[in-house]
Amino acid sequence: MQQALAKINIVGVGPGSPDYVTPAARKTVAQAEVVIGAQRSLNLFASEVKGETMVLTAKNLNDALKHAVESVKKGKNVALLSTGDPGFSGLLYTVLKSGMIKASEINVVPGVSSIQACAARLAISWDTACLFTFHEGNVTAEEKNQLASCIKNGKDAMLLPDSRAFSPKNIADFLIDAGVDKKTPVYVCENLTLDDEKVTSSSLEQVSQQTFRPLCVMVIKSNRQVKQQK
Numbered sequence: 001m002q003q004a005l006a007k008i009n010i011v012g013v014g015p016g017s018p019d020y021v022t023p024a025a026r027k028t029v030a031q032a033e034v035v036i037g038a039q040r041s042l043n044l045f046a047s048e049v050k051g052e053t054m055v056l057t058a059k060n061l062n063d064a065l066k067h068a069v070e071s072v073k074k075g076k077n078v079a080l081l082s083t084g085d086p087g088f089s090g091l092l093y094t095v096l097k098s099g100m101i102k103a104s105e106i107n108v109v110p111g112v113s114s115i116q117a118c119a120a121r122l123a124i125s126w127d128t129a130c131l132f133t134f135h136e137g138n139v140t141a142e143e144k145n146q147l148a149s150c151i152k153n154g155k156d157a158m159l160l161p162d163s164r165a166f167s168p169k170n171i172a173d174f175l176i177d178a179g180v181d182k183k184t185p186v187y188v189c190e191n192l193t194l195d196d197e198k199v200t201s202s203s204l205e206q207v208s209q210q211t212f213r214p215l216c217v218m219v220i221k222s223n224r225q226v227k228q229q230k
């Protein structure tokens with residue numbers, strides 16, 4: 001009988017609080033012989049990790065991926081920790097894009113995304129919202145225009161800003177310049193599920209004067225929907 005191929009487990013670890021780490025994530029990490037993740041993510045599994053660990057940083061991503069793939073090829077069970085859910089602006093895309101491993105060799109363990117935590121905190125339904133990530137400089141003119149169109153078409157937008165390339169202030173300035181009403185309601189949810197979580201209820205005009213912490217989700221409510229809700 002052919003032996004089952006080892007897989008890379010890309011494990012969603014949730015938005016930060018241990019309360020949002022799933023039992024499936026804990027079980028996968030406990031069984032892994034190699035666990036790779038940011039220090040903040042590794043800390044969530046201090047009592048589960050039995051295997052070798054590698055701390056993932058902004059600078060060693062390629063080396064970490066190579067190590068993960070080589071370990072899998074040696075038949076080792078690998079867990080790669082991804083904040084939130086791996087499939088939303090997470091490590092799943094990074095791993096697939098690297099071309100080092102095929103989708104059939106990946107097992108994704110879903111996690112609670114910061115988008116879900118934000119929607120829950122604001123008690124909003126996100127099934128009709130437009131979702132965007134501008135994280136890590138992922139900011140194209142096309143995506144920015146799609147964001148403006150989404151709001152102008154009466155939909156809510158939920159997005160991950162980038163504190164350097166497209167911050168909440170930059171986003172507010174861009175939308176006002178694109179002709180979106182400056183009184184449009186905006187929420188910025190910082191450090192969701194963590195002890196210093198903060199939710200700011202504001203407007204495009206006000207956000208354009210403010211700065212926020214890097215870990216944040218921004219929600220732009222279309223005026224049209226707000227009027228309909230009255």
Ligand SMILES: C[S@@+](CC[C@H](N)C(=O)[O-])C[C@H]1O[C@@H](n2cnc3c(N)ncnc32)[C@H](O)[C@@H]1O
Nearest residue numbers: 015083084085088090113114160191192215216
């Ligand atoms: C690389 S992306 C990862 C997103 C992740 N895969 C998810 O599903 O939430 C990192 C960005 O997610 C957002 N984020 C992650 N954790 C967060 C939290 N606890 N509170 C607010 N935003 C968070 C921030 O915008 C941060 O810059």
